[in-house]
Structures are given as structure tokens and as C-alpha cells.
Amino acid sequence: MKVATWNVNSLTARWPRVSEWLTATQTDVVLIQETKQNDTKFPFAELRALGYESAHYGQGQWNGVAILSRVGLEDVVTGLGSDEEARCIRATCGGLRVYSCYVPNGRALDDPHYQYKLGWLRDLHSELATRDRTQPLLVGGDFNVAFTDEDVYDPSVFDGLTHVSEPERDALRALIDTGLVDLARQQQPSGPLYTWWDYRKGAFHRAWGLRIDYLFSDADTAQRVSAVAVDRAARKGEKPSDHAPLVVTLR
């Protein structure tokens, strides 16, 4: 079974790329962020024609998260704590409890949005810390945090900026410390595993990236992983998202 997380930066703008990618890769479960749609615009019927059930938590212009599945999709839950934005959706697919998360950007260390981001990560921690440990779990999404300096192409560029601050990294560490495994790093302990490159300045071709998209699982599920890959081809070509899909293969 293949599971991917992908921030598509508008499913409306990205539908040609997303539909082509689904057909080409036959990924079983896809965790999507930033649909930037409401439910009336979400392509439920088109996805069904491609063989996918889907659940969407949309907000219109901003945010929006979804789960696509070819292996069943049940027990959908949306939202997180008292958050009013569409940033979290979970469902059970093929025996796995899967999460699609779009963590707030934070904008700047002195911006109220940064405190919103840290609070959001605390709320996610609360939910994961009290989870049903008998259920296989896979938490994915755009976390907008680069966990270590190895996840940043040039740490000096990000000095004093969000995505690399200690409170953000501590929040990600706390999530992992509930008993989760960072699957990309399990497969590749060192070296770049970037998932996002700025549209500006030719960042992708200069390898100026960040690792800010993650797939986390419980320890037993992590033992089932046979491969993890960043699909960099999806970041190339016509009208790509600024994020590449992160894909895990489970035995």
C-alpha cells in the first residue's frame, strides 16, 4: 500500500497535475493540503471516476484539507480543538487511521499567527498523546517546520525566521515523543529530503529547499515501511505546486 502527503497549493489550479499524478502512480491513500476550495468545488465525482473515495474539509479561499483513498474511507473527523480554520481531517483507510494536517505558517516570530501556530501544534499533541494506541496510525501533512538544520538548504538564511525556531522544533519533537516515527528520516537518516522549494529565484533548480512535509507513524506501522520517496518529478514541469509529494510504501 502506498500513502502520500502533498500540499497542492490550490486543487483548482493543480487538478491537471494531481489527476495525472494519481493515474500515473496509483497511490492508494493521498493526504492533501491547501485545496483552497469549498465542498461545492471539490472534484468528488472526478476522483470517483479515477477510483478514489474522498473526504474534504474546505474553507474556500484558504487552507482546506482532504483525504483520497482506494482502500476504503470511514469515520471521517474534521477540525482540531477550537480552530476555526480548515486544517485537519482524519479518516480510517485500509486499517490505518490517517491524518491530513496543514499547520499554520506562523508568518513571523512576532506575529500573532506564530502563537496560533504553536497553539495549533499543542492541540494536535493533546489529541495524539491521548490516542487509541491499538489503532495503526499515520499522521501526515505540511507542518511548516524544518525539524533540524539538515532540513534547511542554508540555515543562515533562516536566522530569526519561522519554520526553524526552537519552539516550533520543540513542538514537532513533542509530537514524535508521543511514540511516532519520522518515516523519511527512518529510511534516510542523513542528507537532504526537501519537500518544498520557493517559486522564486529558481529555488528548485538551485536545490534551495526545506523539509517541511512529513509522514509520522506508530512504531509497528513504521516496521512495515519498505520505501520512502520525495517525488521531485511532481515539482517539475508545467504549473507545479511548490511542494513535492512525500510517498511511503507499506508492506
Add this chain to the structure above:
DNA sequence: ATGTCCCAACTTTTGGGA
């Protein structure tokens, strides 16, 4: 030129967000 893209709107350009 912050070497870009996406969205909404008092839309044919600007401002906000990432």
C-alpha cells in the same frame, strides 16, 4: 526585480498570503 504563484475583487490591476 523578494528572478513566483494563487486567490478575491468595487476584476483588466492590486493586495494578501505563502
